[in-house]
Amino acid sequence: MRRIAVLFLVLGFFCIGFSNQLNSVIPTMDAESVTVTLIFKDNVTDYNIQSNPSRTIYSLAMNGVSGRDMNLPLRMGPVEGLWTRQDPKRLSVNVALLIPAIDDPEVTIMENVVTLRFFRSNINVNIEKFTTYGMTLSTAMTYLFSEEMLDLSYIISPSVRNEQVVVGFSLAMPEDILRNILTSLGDRVAYSYLTDGTFYLGSPEEVQDLVNAFWKTYIGVDFNIEGETVSEQIERLRKTLPVNSYIEYLPNEASLMVFGDLQTHMSLSAALTKNTVTKEYSVPWEITNVDVEPLTAYYELARSLNSLLFSESLTIVSIPEFNKLIFSGNDSQVTALYEYLDLYRLYLTSEDLDSSRTRVTLTLPDNFFLIEDVLKLVSASGSGLPDDGTLVGAIFGILQSYAVYEELSVDRTFEPIGKVTFELPNYLVPVLERIADSFSAISEDVSYLMVNYHLTIEESIVAQVERITGSIIEPLGERKGYIVKGAKSSIETAEYLLSLFTGITFDDYDSTYLELKTNDSYEEVSSFLGTFFAAQGLVESEYTIQQIADRLVFMYGPSGIMGRAINELEQHERQIYRVTRESILEISPEIYSSGLGDLLETILVENETADFIASAGLLVIRAYPERLSEIEGIIEERIPRITEMVESRMASQETRLSLQIRAIPGWDIEKFRAYLSDFLGPRLFSDITLTTSGNGYIVIATESVLEAVSAEAEKLRGFENPSYRLETSIPSLSQFEVLLQRLGIAATIVPVENQFMIIGSRESVEEASRLVRQLSSGLPVQGDVSEAKLEYKYEFINLPYSEIQGISELLNKLSLSVEFVNTPTGVAVVATEDRLEDAMAVISSILSRIETIETGPKSYSVIDVELSLVGSLEEILTLLGYEIDLVETPVGIIGIGVETQLAKAKKIVEEILKKEPTTLPQEVDADSSYLIISSKPEIAIESLNSVINVFGFDLVITEIYDKIV
Secondary structure, eight states, X not given: OHHHHHHHHHHHHHHHHTOEEEEEEEEEEOSSEEEEEXXXXXXXXXXXXXXXXXXXXXXXXXXXXXXXXXXEOOOBTTEEEEEEEEOSSEEEEEEEESSOOSSOOEEEEETTXXXXXXXXXXXXXXXXXXXXXXXXXXXXXXXXXXXXXXXXXXXXXXXXXXXXEOOOOSEEOHHHHHHHHHHHHGGGOEEEEOTTSOEEEEOHHHHHHHOSEEEEEEESEEOOOTTOOHHHHHHHHHHHSOTTOEEEXXXXXXXXXXXXXXXXXXXXXXXXXXXXXXXXXXXXXXXOSSSSOHHHHHHHHHHHHHHHHSTXXXXXXXXXXXXXXXXXXXXXXXXXXXHHHHHHHHHHHOXXXXXXXXXXXXXXXXXXXXXXXXXXXXXXXXXXXXXXXXXXXHHHHHHHHHOTTSOOEEEOTTGGGTEEEXXXXXXXXXXXXXXXXXXXXXXXXXXXXXEOOSSOOOHHHHHHHHHHHOOEEEEOSTTSOEEEEEEHHHHHHHHHHHHHHHTOOGGGEEXXXXXXXXXXXXXXXXXXXXXXXXXXXXXXXXXXXXXXXXXXXXXXXXXXXXXXXXXXXXXXXXXXXXXXXXXXXXXXXXXXXXXXXXXXHHHOOTTOEEEEETTTTEEEEEEOHHHHHHHHHHHHHHHHHHHHHHHHHHHHSOOEEEEEEEOOTTOOHHHHHHHHHHHHOHHHHTTOEEEEETTEEEEEEEHHHHHHHHHHHHHHHHHHSOXXXXXXXXXXXXXXXXXXXXXXXXXXXXXXXXXXXXXXXXXHHHHHHHHHHHHHTTOOSSSHHHHHHSOEEEEEESSOGGGOHHHHHHHHHTTOOOEEEEXXXXXXEEEEHHHHHHXXXXXXXXXXXXXXXXXXXXXXXXXXXXXXXXXXHHHHHHHTTOOOEEEEETTEEEEEEEHHHHHHHHHHHHHHHSSSOOSSOEESSSSOEEOOEEOOTTOOHHHHHHHHHHHTOOOOOOEETTEEO
């Protein structure tokens, strides 16, 4: 009994000595500084801050404060990392800087919140003045440490000064670029600061001989011990190192950041398994069937594969002088990239390929929607999935890179349930199988984790953890925690960092719901649980008891203690509550949206909930234990039937296919998209998906629409794709060009040394070349011969002559120049027979999407209107699409125009001149209408026009007497 009393006395002194504790750490960054916010349980009063001689490590010591030992790899601006260490009497917070502090950090204390603010260099590096591609380490350091940049002293060892630097950036501060360079070089270099602040960069051996402690980055690190998570392996490493060393894993870079003495680095080097390799790939010089240089083609393919399959983890360098590519990174990934490029070499250089068509059905990984969600995070930085954001689109794009001029298609009817069918040449089947293997490997590494945390985590914390780990963190709703998605190692590190930032160990926490049997029993249950938690040594911030409905109570706390609390509650107060349990099921989004969600809404009763996380395919159900088993049984029973219904419904729908269409010369994707919008019309165009791929476009649509789009693209390509022919002589070049213009032949003549090149569409080149031969054989330039050979024809179009300008410009761009002639009976299109046929096809496709213009004999009628109103009325009629001329005569105002339009226009004028305003808009046609409202003295036309301009309305207002039209 005396021993127990002494033990309690010691614990009491310990708790009194460390009554305050560090709860959470929140890092933030803006354009000027990096701020580290420390939140404690109680007010902080006794502290001091000091730095090492080089001003690269600052230590904040606080007496009477406790906290966990932790390492945080911040890598924000000038701040590299932060670590806390518990001493017998104090807690120290150490902040390591990448560059010496410009000014001492600002320290602000407000009650229980301490903030440390470290200033950035605030200098932007201009990419036009400085680019790291192809530079040596010496050249890069000379610029970054120059007077106009960091203005720091530095020493670089001769052993590393010629290391090649391959780091890209668009706009960054010098400290950010310095960090990227040091990380990219990995353990080939190490660095430290001398006591006077001089930066010393050299090989790890040289640096360790000069200084006691230094920074070193270990890249390509493998944590592959079975039975241990990455976090457990890192923690085990930490325990073997000196207490003041700093070590943290960056999963998105597969590297370790380490600061420590020689013993630290020697221990790590012996313990780590590294598999980073550097290999050369010799690009073949053989002639290939692609339009770009072989080295460029291989380089672009390697980059796209690195982005999609290897998360940009490989370094790829092109060396044009030796026609080689250099790959650095994980051994297995470099080997896989080699295999992809060897297949590419085979297809580009082989003359004996099996081009017969085949259909291959591919089963996507079970978690393909989760893979898409994770890879979309990479897409935001310019890599990852293609524009359509789907795994199938990515696979299709890779295949098209291997067969640029082949027409590939994919049946995506059953894509929502994980099955697609590719139609492709036989020689591409091995590539498809290799891609499937790669995504299968990715699917095994991509996972998710439910973080059970009842409070809201700061957005800045979530953003920093996502940046450090490359994972996705999404809230699940109030009191429902978070889901973390990404590679398994990233998820583990993200959970660890979230735990450090918030001060909560998620693995040890749990939540549940209690249903009270009476409305007035909450106080009794809350009092019992509060007393029990306090007896277990918990403070109020470490658990939650909250009434969220009349008879529903939410509980959150350490899982072991909470389990014991419920057991105690069952023994003493079970008659007043029931426990709600939780179950998580993996459900396809298509299955949930095809009836399962509606079924759950029907069968769930009060205090039972079902939340579906579509991006992860997870269904979270909360109910009483006995009901939970019943609901799971119903779901398991109905899923096969729903799957059968989905497959049946999809099979009955018109098949959606993907088709690769070669690019149209001179057209970008936006121009092609705008043309298709006009060509197909709004309804059909809304059903297609158009994305870029290689040197063309991928179109996803139904088969009939694909055929129409493909045919139209081929026709446009014929218009835009220029042909040429060489002629040895052309008599009187200037006169010949005038002759071509008079005959409507759109061709350009370019002298090339002692020859002439005729450039234009195939038809125009053939006509011009035939004319050259006629002239060379002695036929005169003017006369019946040439006229007989080029017969002109015409067709009328149903369009006013004033509206042909836009169509004329479009035809000129398509190399289909024609002449528009305004005749008494309408507008005629004049051209040679073949050109007229092509031009009318384009004109008809345009006119089919606008309403037919009314034509017919012109007439006149007297319109009873004052002369002062003629200008306003003419403007109104023109805007409404009526071509009516109002002419002043001695007998009054005469309206002249097409008889049918004149009658409608006269009716509109009479309506406007009535004394009574209209209450509803009067429709003129599908696109225009008018409204007459009463004018008031306090309403100015200028004020109304200002409102119209602000809201961007397509309206015109005119004042007529005491009314506004």
